[in-house]
Amino acid sequence: MAVTSRSGATTPFSGVVFGCGHNNSGTFNANEMGLIGFGRGAISFVSQIGPSVGGRKFSLCLMPYNTDPRISSSLSIGSGSEVKGPGVITAQLVRTPDQTSYSLTLTGISVGKTLVPYSMSGPPAKGNAVLDTGTPPTLLPPRIVRTIGCRSSAAYPVEAR
Structure with a gap:
């Protein structure tokens, strides 16, 4: 498996365990392909790649659904994922x-x-x-x-x- 960063660099990860669904239902639509786990458990995505990216930590900022499409949500994993600064509420x-x-x-x-x-x-x-x-x-x-x-x-x- 490989992940592409904001800078465009691709980082490969070996030994990552994940599953795929072939007949998903529920709230999924044609543009949604599944879920990714960020829980505290041993097989969550963050737990599996954490040692390679500077730690089992992440920040996720989800924009409201009706936000201007030019403004995107963000996900940071590992070192440097801490969100700090004026107006940040934790x-x-x-x-x-x-x-x-x-x-x-x-x-x-x-x-x-x-x-x-x-x-x-x-x-x-x-x-x-x-x-x-x-x-x-x-x-x-x-x-x-x-x-x-x-x-x-x-x-x-x-x-x-």
Whole structure:
């Protein structure tokens, strides 16, 4: 397998394990060919090539779907993948017993200037939110979804036509 960098250089990697699908279904369309794993597990793509590129680390910046096509998302793997500078916001990842996923502690979601707390009974559990770019929906407890809906309607009313 080989990977082409932003500079155009091609780096070959030997011994990388991956699989291919021949009859994929679900949210795939004719322009999408599959998924790539960036989890913490031993066979994730980042874990397999990490030793050759300066470490098992990566940064992924996904642009919104309706962004100008001349502006692209970016993926950096290995050394130099840290994103730093003015306006950069980061979230502290939390180690959980699940050795394959990334988690963080979600304390709440803001709607306008109002915070909708994740937990109504004390501090939220550490690692209560799993980050998975391969899962299309955002899964939240029903109470939070209802509260966000009510607060959004109040903060951003839509006039009847």
